[in-house]
Amino acid sequence: MKHDKITAETLETAALYALGALSQIEARAFEIHMNEECSACNAAYSQFEGVVQELGYSATEATPSPYLRDILVSRLEKEPRTSNRVIAFPDQEKPVDPIQFARPKPVSTFIPWAIAASLAIFTLVSFFAWRQADQQKAALQQNLTIAENQLNQYRSLVDSQDIRLIKLVGQDPAQTSGGEIYWDTATNRWVVTASLPPAPPGKVYQLWFVTSDSQVSAGLI
Numbered sequence: 001m002k003h004d005k006i007t008a009e010t011l012e013t014a015a016l017y018a019l020g021a022l023s024q025i026e027a028r029a030f031e032i033h034m035n036e037e038c039s040a041c042n043a044a045y046s047q048f049e050g051v052v053q054e055l056g057y058s059a060t061e062a063t064p065s066p067y068l069r070d071i072l073v074s075r076l077e078k079e080p081r082t083s084n085r086v087i088a089f090p091d092q093e094k095p096v097d098p099i100q101f102a103r104p105k106p107v108s109t110f111i112p113w114a115i116a117a118s119l120a121i122f123t124l125v126s127f128f129a130w131r132q133a134d135q136q137k138a139a140l141q142q143n144l145t146i147a148e149n150q151l152n153q154y155r156s157l158v159d160s161q162d163i164r165l166i167k168l169v170g171q172d173p174a175q176t177s178g179g180e181i182y183w184d185t186a187t188n189r190w191v192v193t194a195s196l197p198p199a200p201p202g203k204v205y206q207l208w209f210v211t212s213d214s215q216v217s218a219g220l221i
Contacts, residue, residue, distance in 0.1 A: 003040035014044035018051070024079065154191055162186035168194065179221075194221055 003010055016022050017030050034041050157163065162185045170177030179194030196205055207218040 002036065002038045006040045006044050010041055010044050014041060015048045018045060018048035153189075157184050157187075157189055157191055158182055160184045160186065190218075192218070192221060196221070 013022075013026075013030055017027055020027075022030065030041070034045065164183045164185055166181040166183060168179035168181065174197060177194070177196045179192060179196070181190050181192050183190040192207055194205070199205055205221040207221055209216040209218050
């Protein structure tokens, strides 16, 4: 039944519903009544809804008394309870999912190009490494040939029957120094060996032939 205007009964019911003070049955009946588009009850509820929301912020905190707790427990015990029945369904076989095979992924065309590029880079690096090693080998072979030629010259000079040995004696400030000159008088060649302290940085030793009237450089040691 729809109301034509707001009455005292309508205001009381709307106020109790807004406060949550109606029983479950009464609250459900009032909700159904408002859903039937009763303009009077909806207007009354709208007035109290805003007031109730503000009450929650304006009221001071207080601890409820044991007496109030007993009243609430007693009221809850008097409320009708609905039984929750569990409906058991017969077991049903779970359908088996069909076996799904993974589709093979297409091979990317980038992989062959990457492999080819890697092989090309490896070939170039190997070629330059081989070339550098070959150049180093040639340089070592050349130095070895020069050293062997010099050694053969020294041997032929020392083994010569025209060899003369000249002893060199250290003077101040290096009296402990000394040396020897192997002079081949037939070919006018010589080999100098010396025991000298290390020369200062940027300096070398030089051998001089000193006569009564001149000084002749005999080369660097």
